[in-house]
Amino acid sequence: MKITFCGGAQEVGASCYLLKLDGKNILLDCGIRMKGGKDSLPDFSRIQEAGGVDAIIISHAHLDHTGSLPVISREYPNALIYMTHATKDLIKVLLYDSLKIMNNNEAEIPIYAENHVQDMLKRIVCYSPQYNIYPFNDKNIKVTFYNAGHIAGAASIYIQGEEGALFYTGDISGVDQQTVNGASLPKLRPDVVITESTYGDKLHSNRQIEEERLIEKVKETISNGGKMLVPAFALGRAQEIILILKKAINKKTLPEFKIYIDGMVKDINRAYKLNPNYLKRNLAKKIFKGNEIFYDDNVLPVTDTAMREEIVSSKDGVCIISSSGMLKGGPSSWYAEKLAADEKNFIAITGYQDEEAPGREILELIDSEDEDRKININGKSIPLKCKVGKFGLSAHGDKGELLGIIHKISPRKIFLVHGDKEIIQSLSKEMNREVRARIYVPANGEEYQVSFKNPRKQLSITKDIKPLNKDQELTEENIETLWKHIYTSTGTDIGYSAEDLITIWTGNEDFTEADVRKITDTLNSSRYFEPNSRRLFLYHPVAEEELQEDDGVMEMNEMLTFIDEIFPQEAGIYKKGARYEEKIAILYFNFPRKSKEKYSNLIREFEEKSGWKVEINDDCNQGAAEELIYNLVPKDANINKLSYYRDKGYFLIDLDKPIKDMDKLQTKFEEITGLKLIESQSSSKKIEEISLKEVDGSNIMEQNKAFSLIDAVFKFEDHKVYKKSRKESGGIPYIELSFITPQIGERYKETIKGLEDETGWNILVGQNPNQNEIIKITKTICREKGINLKKNPSIHINEKLVKIKSSNSIDEDILNKAKEEFMQMVGYQLEIE
Secondary structure, eight states: OOOEEEEOOOSSOOOEEEEEETTTEEEEOOOOOTOOOOSOOOOOEEEETTTSEEEEEOOOOHHHTTHHHHHHHHHHHTTTTEOHHHHHHHHHHHHHHHHHHHHHOOOOOOOHHHHHHHHHHEEEEEEEEEEEEOOOOOSEEEEEEEEOOOSSTOOEEEEEETTEEEEEEEEEESSSSSSSOOOOOOOOSSSEEEEEOTTTTOOOOOOOHHHHHHHHHHHHHTTTTEEEEEOOOTEEEEEEEHHHHHHHTTTSSEEEEEEEETTTTHHHHHHHOOOOGSSSSHHHHHHTTOOSSSSSSSSEEESSSHHHHHHHSSSSOOOESSOOTTTTSSHHHHHHHTTTOOTOOOOEEOOOOOOOOHHHHHHHTTTTTTTTTTEEEETTTOOOOOOEEEEOOOOSBHHHHHHHHHHHOSEEEEESSSHHHHHHHHHHHHHHHHHHEEEEETTTOEEEOOOOSSSOOOOOOOOOOOOOOOOEEEETHHHHHHHHHHHHHHHTOOOHHHHHHHHHHSOOOOOHHHHHHHHHHHHHHHSSSOOOOSSTEEEEEEEEHHHOOOSOOOOOHHHHHHHHSOGGGGOOOOEEEEEETTTTTEEESSSSHHHHHHHHHHHHHHHHHOOOOEEOOOOOOOOHHHHHHHHHOEEEEEEEEEEEEEETTTTEEEESSSOOOOHHHHHHHHHSSEEEEOOHHHHOOOOOOOOOOOOOTTTSHHHHHHHHHHHHHTSSSOOOOOOEEEEEEETEEEEEEEEHHHHHHHHTTHHHHHHHHHHOEEEOOOOOOOHHHHHHHHHHHHHTTTTTTTSOEEETTTTEEEEEESSSSOOOOHHHHHHHHHHHHHHHHHEEO
């Protein structure tokens, strides 16, 4: 076995690895560097010197793994190209877009032409993951794809031959995303592993918290009338962000607002919809039923230049998700040029940025205090006045995941690729301490001879079933015959790819890509087979008893999924259950008293279509009710205490002062929940007592000048003034300063006294804490200290306390430092429950 690293070693880009196994030259990926120009290609001279290519195997569609396929395929037209079905559809979009960019760039000579792309596409052979591929008639070399997470269609590649077995991770992620499930690997026994190392020196932040950070920042930006630009990789990251924001709108975490989709993202969305079996189950089911998964009344594709101009000139708060992710070309760079100079706007960076990208330039300016920040976009120097931030939504495994993969498959030799040099060096040292294997950090152009006296014996999961040798096409009318044959042979435990099932039906492997797609459609609509819940490209026979029971009553898992489909998000079903024997579905609504009446028609429809009776849990969701109360109560009033009297069906609220139109608030709460909201007597009697000195109107500083002076004084203090308000009490005007908490404001008594003397104004500290900012600071400190939050922090104003729940153990010194930092920043205690 010989491995030559033609590209992708000690770099991110131009992944291209030549494997010589049992006398055959197999190329793993064939990408480009995203800089453009001749230097963008891998070192193809090494392939020529090795005698060319016999087969090409592709892990996934991103251009750093596929961008030079037309070039290598032109040189070696007899080499077939193997990949998954989704990868082929996505490559088509990406390569034609690259072709358009190259042809529009007068400064560069295109590295391939349209006919090269067309010819290359004809040489692609598609297979589902976990189906064994034999590329050569004269060699017993077996290739198998395994789901790698990362993006739709992404696969890790396992190659077995007489000289040994090699596992190539491709780009891999074990974390479930919005669109795809995380990587799933069986127990493999490779002699050699080639693994990506993109984030091999880092541990990713909690994905849920990062998604919440993004949602909060979108909410803040649009509420201020700003525009949120998310430059996103068209393939993978953009689809994730669309679904994150759609879900937040459906759950009412975000208000309804417009999200515009631009650039190549639109074409990738179409390709995703063509491949439901490579997506998560909830998305696939929607596609099977003909429903849209990305667009709705709030999420809209941008159709032309005029619409772009209209978006940036409108006064509405909106979000724009557009390629390219690094702001190198594409509509995103045009939007950035238009939006960067307005401080109300926000640019959110969500992915890897190479050293020369404008996106990297923005990241380096995040913590800059320079008021004259500038970025270079489209050859122009643009003032960067808008806010910027980075959000960790990576689709690559971090150090922990990569080490976990290596521990699971225990190779003898490991080659680290696809990462910056310093990161790979760091990972290699870490791996060397933990793993009993030889670890290599190859450079581009290097060649490694790898030999084993005794290659590992490979484990195999047998799917050997006697073929039916049928001549007729497999259809919904005769699929019962196939089901019965497999069910009586192996039961329901083993999942079969569409290719497996065609082979069992016909007795041969002579099928086309069109045959596989047609059979996949048949399987997706069949009652005799169901997709695996996490690997939807595998199909299991349905148990015989479930088919016999099919008297119009849905199977339980199907029924539970149907609940999500028939009831809208605003119905507030936060939990569901079932009593199987009685065929009763139990629904837990946030506010059952109202939901029984409001959704009575949907409940009847559900019962008719599912065959299950509905039982509604009578208790309200206390958390949802409390959240509603906090949203209804005006921002200038604080809730001292909130109690739920479950048996009596009401909430008791104690406020720090009376509020206007309390009766309207109570009516609104009862209309939504069916429960009463009763104000405690103590809160209705509270009166704001303010002690003010008389002011001399002739000597008082003009209000805006006073505000400017306050800003100047606090500019270099440790804490900021969040809000300055002019108020009046008893005919005497005063300025109220709002800090994160009143306790922080009290620290500046002397400063405020000096400002009173200089301006002639009464200046008081506002008594309402900034609860949103407290939550943000709590999450930031926890993230920096490695404290994983189970849920959002809870604020206890009367006790001047914030409570958190952690999902991991915390070192006492780290916890004490977090508490100390929190007290300094917020003026409250931090307590772990």
